[in-house]
Amino acid sequence: MRLAVLKERRPAETRVAATPETVKKFIALGLTVAVEAGAGLSAGIPDAEYGAAGAEIAPNAASALNGAGIVLKVRAPLGAGEGAVDELSLIPRGALLLGQLQASPEMAAAYAKAGIEAGAMELLPRITRAQSMDILSSQANLAGYRAVIEAAAAFDRGFPMLMTAAGTIPAANVFVMGAGVAGLQAIATARRLGGRVSATDVRPAAKEEIKSLGASFVGYEDEESKAAQTAGGYAKQLSANFYAKQAEVVATHIAKQDIVITTALVQGRKAPTLVTAEMVRSMKPGSVIVDIASDAGGNVALTKPGEAITTENGVTILGHANWPGRIPAAASALYARNLLTFLTTFWDKEAKAPKLPEGDEIVKGVLLTRGGAVIHPSLAPAQAA
Numbered sequence: 001m002r003l004a005v006l007k008e009r010r011p012a013e014t015r016v017a018a019t020p021e022t023v024k025k026f027i028a029l030g031l032t033v034a035v036e037a038g039a040g041l042s043a044g045i046p047d048a049e050y051g052a053a054g055a056e057i058a059p060n061a062a063s064a065l066n067g068a069g070i071v072l073k074v075r076a077p078l079g080a081g082e083g084a085v086d087e088l089s090l091i092p093r094g095a096l097l098l099g100q101l102q103a104s105p106e107m108a109a110a111y112a113k114a115g116i117e118a119g120a121m122e123l124l125p126r127i128t129r130a131q132s133m134d135i136l137s138s139q140a141n142l143a144g145y146r147a148v149i150e151a152a153a154a155f156d157r158g159f160p161m162l163m164t165a166a167g168t169i170p171a172a173n174v175f176v177m178g179a180g181v182a183g184l185q186a187i188a189t190a191r192r193l194g195g196r197v198s199a200t201d202v203r204p205a206a207k208e209e210i211k212s213l214g215a216s217f218v219g220y221e222d223e224e225s226k227a228a229q230t231a232g233g234y235a236k237q238l239s240a241n242f243y244a245k246q247a248e249v250v251a252t253h254i255a256k257q258d259i260v261i262t263t264a265l266v267q268g269r270k271a272p273t274l275v276t277a278e279m280v281r282s283m284k285p286g287s288v289i290v291d292i293a294s295d296a297g298g299n300v301a302l303t304k305p306g307e308a309i310t311t312e313n314g315v316t317i318l319g320h321a322n323w324p325g326r327i328p329a330a331a332s333a334l335y336a337r338n339l340l341t342f343l344t345t346f347w348d349k350e351a352k353a354p355k356l357p358e359g360d361e362i363v364k365g366v367l368l369t370r371g372g373a374v375i376h377p378s379l380a381p382a383q384a385a
Contacts, residue, residue, distance in 0.1 A: 003026055003069070003071075003072065004034050007061070009085065009087070011321070013075050014326075017339060018035065020049045020050055020052065021337075026343075033055040035047070035056070036058050036064040044329045072339055076099065077091065077099075091114060097118045098342065101118055101119070111369045117369060118367070123368075133362070139334070140263075143324050144292070145189050151290045154318060157258070172195045173257045174197045177260065177263065178200075178265075178299075182263040183199060184209060190261075198253070199218065200219040201264075247279075251276075261292065262298075263293065271299050280302050281311070285313060295323075302317055346363070
C-alpha cells in the first residue's frame with residue numbers, strides 16, 4: 001500500500017505530516033512512502049533526508065497521490081477554487097485521509113462525495129489510550145511554550161528579576177488566561193524564565209493545577225463554574241452572566257500585568273472574548289498580550305487575527321496565526337508521531353493495511369466518512385436533513 005505525504009499549501013502552515021523518523025517506521029510496516037518535493041522544507045527537513053529514510057520524492061501532489069491508499073496532511077486538503085492545486089480531487093477514491101480536517105458538515109459532505117475515508121484527528125476523544133495520538137494536546141503544548149518565548153521577545157524589559165550594580169529590574173508579572181494544555185505549558189515556561197505568574201480558568205479542576213505549577217489563581221467561582229468542564233476535559237461554553245462576573249474579577253488584576261497570555265478555546269465555537277478593549281486600555285505602555293486563540297477569532301477584543309499590532313496606549317497584541325506552526329520542527333515531530341501512533345494502533349499486520357473497527361471509541365470519534373457517506377454522529381444528522 002502507498003502512503004502519500006503532501007506539502008501544506010494553506011496560509012501560515014509550516015508543519016509537515018511526516019518526518020524521516022516516521023517514514024522509516026511506516027516502511028517497516030510494509031508501506032511504500034511518497035513525499036511531495038518540498039513538503040518538509042518549512043520545518044527544516046530537506047527532501048534528501050526523506051530520501052535517505054527510504055521515501056520516494058514525488059515532484060508534485062498528483063504524482064505523490066497516484067495510487068495512494070493513505071494520505072497524511074496537517075491541514076485539510078485544498079478544494080476546487082481554493083488554490084493552484086485542487087488536492088481533494090487528486091486523492092484516490094477509497095483512500096484514508098488523516099489530518100486536521102475542518103470537521104464541518106460542508107467539509108464532511110465534500111469528503112463523502114470524493115469517496116474518501118476521512119479521519120479528523122482534532123475530534124479524537126480524550127481518553128487514556130488515545131493520549132499518544134492527541135494532536136490537539138501535542139500542538140497546544142508547543143503553542144503555550146512558544147507564546148511565552150515570543151512574549152519575552154516583544155517585552156521591552158527583563159522577564160526575571162535582574163540584580164545589577166546599577167540597580168534591580170523587577171520580574172515581569174505574567175497572567176495566563178485558560179489553564180488547559182497550552183495554558184499550563186505557558187505557566188510552566190513563564191515560571192522557568194523567572195516571571196511572577198498568575199492564572200485563571202473556568203474549569204473547577206484547573207485551580208489546583210495552576211497552584212501545583214507555582215502560580216497564583218485568579219478567578220470568579222460559583223455553582224455554574226462547578227460544571228464548566230465536559231466529560232472529555234474541554235471547557236464548556238458558559239452564560240454571558242458568568243463571563244461578565246469573571247471579567248469584573250480579572251479587570252483589576254489585568255491592569256497590573258506586564259504580559260497577558262490568552263488560551264481559552266471552546267471546541268467547535270468562536271473563542272470567548274476574555275479581554276475587553278477597556279482592559280487593554282488599562283494596561284501600561286510596553287505591556288504585551290499574546291492571543292493563542294487568534295485562529296478562532298481571538299480572546300482579546302482588539303486582536304487582529306494573523307497580525308501583531310500596537311494599540312494607542314502602547315500595548316503590543318500578538319495575534320499570529322497557527323501558533324504551533326511558529327515552532328515547526330518540534331510541532332511536526334510530535335504531530336507526525338501522533339499520526340503514526342493512530343495508524344499502528346489500527347494496523348492489520350497480515351493485510352499490511354489499516355483496519356478501523358466501526359465499534360471502536362477512537363474510530364467513532366475520528367472518522368467522518370466511509371463508503372461515500374457521512375457517518376460521524378455529530379455530522380450525519382446534518383447531512384440527512
